[in-house]
Each structure stands twice: as structure tokens, then as C-alpha cells.
Amino acid sequence: MTTIVRQQDLIDSVADALQFISYYHPKDFIQAVHEAYLKEANPAAKDAMAQILINSRMCAEGKRPICQDTGIVTAFVNIGMDVKVEGDMSLDDMINEGVRRAYNHPDNVLRASILADPDGARKNTGDNTPAVIHYKVVPGNKIDIHVAAKGGGSEAKSKFAMLNPSDNVVEWVLNMxxxxxAGWCPPGMLGIGIGGTAEKAMLLAKEALLDPIDIHELREKGAENRAEELRLELMEKVNALGIGAQGLGGLTTVLDVKIKDYPTHAANKAIAIIPNCAATRHAHFTLDGSGPALQTPPNLDDWPEVTREASDSVKRINLDTITKDELVDLKPGDTVLLSGKLLTGRDAAHKRLVDMIEKGEELPVDFTNRFIYYVGPVDPVRDEVVGPAGPTTATRMDKFTRTVLEKTGLIGMVGKSERGPAAIEAIKDNKAVYLMAVGGAAYLVSKAIVGSKTLAFADLGMEAIYEFEVKDMPVTVAVDTTGESVHQTGPKVWAEKIRTQNIEG
Structure with missing residues (x-):
């Protein structure tokens, strides 16, 4: 019997699902993070997970985005052969209309991050369209859809290789x-695709991330095939690397490892890794002709009550009075609370600043003894000063760091994850510091921002230079004035602890 699915029902279902996943974590993810939080032995990593859990509850209650990077939308669509879609739009256009409505919802505006002409003008499409859509035609009379919103920081860490048939998959993953x-914001999941062709392996890895976290059940029942054997082995060995939450070192780097495989050519062994970050966002629904398929809100009692532990060792920085001489007291791993006026700027702003410096032009902002925050915030709604405003991946600014530090008077940077060798060397040479904010705690961070105004490059939208007024914004010292990086020392220390003390990773 043929099922008729109305165009509007499909659009409404996509829009509802994308709004839903912007502020509700999957329950299985929250439970897994909480379990990792309870057993974590590294205080810095434990605090990072506390921020993720607190942020998750705040977003669920306030219906605001978990992360300021509200992702590129991917849809996996299985269309039953006995379904007729009633409407005047193509299926692509229907799904993209759902994306458009979700991201422009007035009560919960989501950040538009999609740029057309990716190697040219890179002009923002303004509504986060188009989505990346994958179709299968299958037996049946329903349309089955998974939607996911994937952050750029985690997507950027994807890996692919065409291995020789005799190469060891575990060795390759542990090398990658x-x-x-830490730019993919662990703890999270690894999706791994093995086999098929190059593009099939990548697709398998992305699809694998849609599955629920169930590594505990697999441990209890035992592996029944090669993919399950690999899951168990990689779960243990990846966590034994000691990378930990946010790359700070610790017991939990991955919450689960998902693997899908597919038959392949005798000469090949394609393999792909795609990580899912601490802002894991995906939903599933089925259209059967009875109307839109809307998501059911979770029970917030399932969210753990977590509080951050106050410490006597917390240091405070007044951004309005700090000088370079005071930076020497900051050591890697120190917890710091920032208060005062904090500049912002990321890729586009840094490129424009460096271009102006090279041309000898006067800069629009005085950076002397100032700190800059690598952020592209969500637009505010209602009475918000700023929308969710978590950090972006700092390594993207590495190539600009030396010029900016040496030519502007800037003394500090705040971002997400590690810095590369060139940036660390520039930080050391200029006796500056780099502080790390937690990726995946964007709404929590935004509550420390009590004022905001645009200072320069307003045409860049969310990439403009703002001046935030912050009060007790939580950060961790990641690179000190001597060039010591917690992202280098922390994982080494914890990998050794796990190895020698047989701590469960």
C-alpha cells in the first residue's frame, strides 16, 4: 500500500529535529560523560567534564545551543519504495527548507556557518544551507531520516588512508x-569505516556515529565478529594514550568506538576515522503519512546534578590592568578566572589584521596588553548579551600568531585545544600566554559575558572583533611564558600513569 507523505510534514520534522538536537544531548552521551567524570583522576580533565555536564543541563533548560558551532547538517534518508511525496519541491529542497527554518528560528537562533564558493569568495549562505544529504531507496512504505549537526572542529580532524591489505588497522588508528x-573536543566518539572504496569508508565512519553508546553492553556479551573485536581493543588502547578530556591528560578520551565495514577490492583496505565531539548532536525520525514526526523531550531528571569544585589554587586575572610582567606567575594546568574587557577575533579577523600590518596601515583596535578570545558567537535572543560563545580551534590562528604578538602588543590568547610548534615558539619568544576554554561548554561560557560591543570589521558578522566584558570566565593555562604546553605534558604523564599503575582508561 502506497503511503503519501506531505511536503510540509517532512519540512516540519527536519526543522523540529535540528532545533531539538541544538540543545538536547542524547541521553546515552550524558550518561557516558557522567560515568567518565566520576572516575576521572586528573583534576583539570574532571573540571572540563564538569563544565560540559553543567553546560548540557543549562542548554536543556534554556533551550539554547550546546555549542556556538551549531554545525553543518548531514541527513541520511531511507525512502521506502512504496512512498509518494506530495509537494512541489525536490527532496533536497524540502530538507534544506527544514534546515533554513530551524537555523532562523526566532526563539533559538542557530549560527549560520556554511560558506558557498569554498575555495573562492567563501560567502556565508546566511541560513546554514545546503545540507549534505545521502539517500537510499529501500523496501517499505515509510521515510526514515537521521539528521546530524557536525561541528567544524571535529570534522577537521577526520583521517583517511588507503592501507595495504596486510597493514594493521589498530596500529594505524593509534598513530592517527x-x-x-584536542581540536575535536574529547571526550567523544570515534566513527571508523573500513572497506569499500575511499568515499564509502568515509560514509561508513560518519554513519557509525549515529549509533548509541553501548560499549558496556558489548563488553558484557563479548565480541561476535571482527568489527566488535576492534571496537573493544581500540576503546582500551585509545584511552590508554592518556589524551583525556580536552587533551589535558586523563583516563577518558573516547566514550565509545563505532565501526562499520563493507566488502572491498582485494588490493585495498580503505579506512576512515571521523570523531564526534562533546557537542554530539543527532536525531532520528520516521514519516509514515500520519503527519510530522516530532521529537519527544527527554526527562531532565536523567541529567546529573554536577557542580564545579572551588579550589584555593584558582587564580584571578583583571584583564583591564594586567601587564606582561604578571604573566610569569601562570603555569600550565592552572585554573584561572578572567574578569574585565576581552577582545575577540578568529580566522577572518586575523587575516585582515595581518594584511593591514603588512601594508603599514593603522589598526582599528589597540591591542597593547590585551587578551584576545578566538570565538564566533551565536546571535543573542531575548535579553542575552551574547549567544553561546565557546572557543574555536586555536591552531587555525597559529600562522598569524607571531606577527600579531610582535606587531600589536597583544599578550594573551584564549581558545580551544592545543597550539602548534610555530605558535608555541612565538608565545615563548614574546613571553605571552595561551589559555584554554572548554570546547562543548558554550552556553556556560556565555553566562560569564556581561557586556558586548562590536569594535571592528562588522562586515565579518560573527567573525568581527568584539569587546566582551567578562566576569569570572573559567579558563586553564595551556601554554605559559616559557613555552611549556599542558597539551604536550599532560597526555604523556597520564599515559605513563595508566601504563604503570594499571588505572582503567
Whole structure:
């Protein structure tokens, strides 16, 4: 019997699902993070997970985005052969209309991050369209859809290789994960695709991330095939690397490892890794002709009550009075609370600043003894000063760091994850510091921002230079004035502790 699915029902279902996943974590993810939080032995990593859990509850209650990077939308659509879609739009256009409505919802505006002409003008499409859509035609009379919103920081850490048939998959993964750094915002999941062709392996890895976290059940029942054997082995060995939450070192780097495989050519062994970050966002619904398929809100009692532990060792920085001489007291791993006026700027702003410096032009902002925050915030709604405003990946600014530090008077930077060798060397040479904010705690961070105004480059939208007024914004010292990086020392220390003390990773 043929099922008729109305165009509007499909649009409404996509829009509802994308709004839903912007502020509700999957329950299985929250439970897994909480379990990792309870057993974590590294205070810095434990605090990072506390921020993620607190942020998750705040977002669920306030219906605001978990992360300021509200992602590129991917849809996996299984269309039953006995379904007729009633409408005047193509399926692509229907799904993209759902994306458009979700991201422009007035009560919860989501950040538009999609740029057309990716190697040219890179002009923002303004509504986060188009989505990346994958179709299958299957038996049946329903339309089955998974939607996911994937952050750029985690997507950027994807890895692919065409291995020789005799190459060891576990060795390759254990070699790749440290190279991914912390820009994918662990703890999260690894999706791994093995086999098929190059593009099939990548698709398998992305699809694998849609599955629920169930590594505990697999441990209890035992592996029944090669993919399950690999899951168990990689779960243990990846966590034994000691990378930890946000790359600070610790017991939990991954919450689960998902693997899908597919038959492949005798000469090939394609393999792909795609990580899912601490802002894991995906939803599933089925259209059967009875109307839109809307998401059911979770029970917030399932969210753990977590509080951050106050410490006597917390240091405070007054951004309005700090000088370079005071930076020497900051050591890697120190917890710091920032208060005062904090500049912002990321890729586009840094490129424009460096271009102006090279041309000898006067800069629009005085950076002397100032700190800059690498952020592209969500637009505010209602009475908000700013929308969710978590950090962006700092390594993207590495190539600009030396010029900016040496030519502007800037003394501090705040971002997400590690810095590369060139940036660390520039920080050391200029006796500056780099502080790390927690990726995946964007709404929590935004509550420390009590004022905001645009100072320069307003045409860049969320990439403009703002001046935030912050009060007790939580950060961790990641690179000190001597060039010591917690992202280098922390994982080494914890990998050794796990190895020698047999701590469960």
C-alpha cells in the first residue's frame, strides 16, 4: 500500500529535529560523560567534564545551543519504495527548507556557518544551507531520516588512508589519534569505516556515529565478529594514550568506538576515522503519512546534578590592568578566572589584521596588553548579551600568531585545544600566554559575558572583533611564558600513569 507523505510534514520534522538536537544531548552521551567524570583522576580533565555536564543541563533548560558551532547538517534518508511525496519541491529542497527554518528560528537562533564558493569568495549562505544529504531507496512504505549537526572542529580532524591489505588497522588508528590533537573536543566518539572504496569508508565512519553508546553492553556479551573485536581493543588502547578530556591528560578520551565495514577490492583496505565531539548532536525520525514526526523531550531528571569544585589554587586575572610582567606567575594546568574587557577575533579577523600590518596601515583596535578570545558567537535572543560563545580551534590562528604578538602588543590568547610548534615558539619568544576554554561548554561560557560591543570589521558578522566584558570566565593555562604546553605534558604523564599503575582508561 502506497503511503503519501506531505511536503510540509517532512519540512516540519527536519526543522523540529535540528532545533531539538541544538540543545538536547542524547541521553546515552550524558550518561557516558557522567560515568567518565566520576572516575576521572586528573583534576583539570574532571573540571572540563564538569563544565560540559553543567553546560548540557543549562542548554536543556534554556533551550539554547550546546555549542556556538551549531554545525553543518548531514541527513541520511531511507525512502521506502512504496512512498509518494506530495509537494512541489525536490527532496533536497524540502530538507534544506527544514534546515533554513530551524537555523532562523526566532526563539533559538542557530549560527549560520556554511560558506558557498569554498575555495573562492567563501560567502556565508546566511541560513546554514545546503545540507549534505545521502539517500537510499529501500523496501517499505515509510521515510526514515537521521539528521546530524557536525561541528567544524571535529570534522577537521577526520583521517583517511588507503592501507595495504596486510597493514594493521589498530596500529594505524593509534598513530592517527594523537595527531588529531584536542581540536575535536574529547571526550567523544570515534566513527571508523573500513572497506569499500575511499568515499564509502568515509560514509561508513560518519554513519557509525549515529549509533548509541553501548560499549558496556558489548563488553558484557563479548565480541561476535571482527568489527566488535576492534571496537573493544581500540576503546582500551585509545584511552590508554592518556589524551583525556580536552587533551589535558586523563583516563577518558573516547566514550565509545563505532565501526562499520563493507566488502572491498582485494588490493585495498580503505579506512576512515571521523570523531564526534562533546557537542554530539543527532536525531532520528520516521514519516509514515500520519503527519510530522516530532521529537519527544527527554526527562531532565536523567541529567546529573554536577557542580564545579572551588579550589584555593584558582587564580584571578583583571584583564583591564594586567601587564606582561604578571604573566610569569601562570603555569600550565592552572585554573584561572578572567574578569574585565576581552577582545575577540578568529580566522577572518586575523587575516585582515595581518594584511593591514603588512601594508603599514593603522589598526582599528589597540591591542597593547590585551587578551584576545578566538570565538564566533551565536546571535543573542531575548535579553542575552551574547549567544553561546565557546572557543574555536586555536591552531587555525597559529600562522598569524607571531606577527600579531610582535606587531600589536597583544599578550594573551584564549581558545580551544592545543597550539602548534610555530605558535608555541612565538608565545615563548614574546613571553605571552595561551589559555584554554572548554570546547562543548558554550552556553556556560556565555553566562560569564556581561557586556558586548562590536569594535571592528562588522562586515565579518560573527567573525568581527568584539569587546566582551567578562566576569569570572573559567579558563586553564595551556601554554605559559616559557613555552611549556599542558597539551604536550599532560597526555604523556597520564599515559605513563595508566601504563604503570594499571588505572582503567
Amino acid at each position: 589519534v594523537p595527531q588529531m590533537g
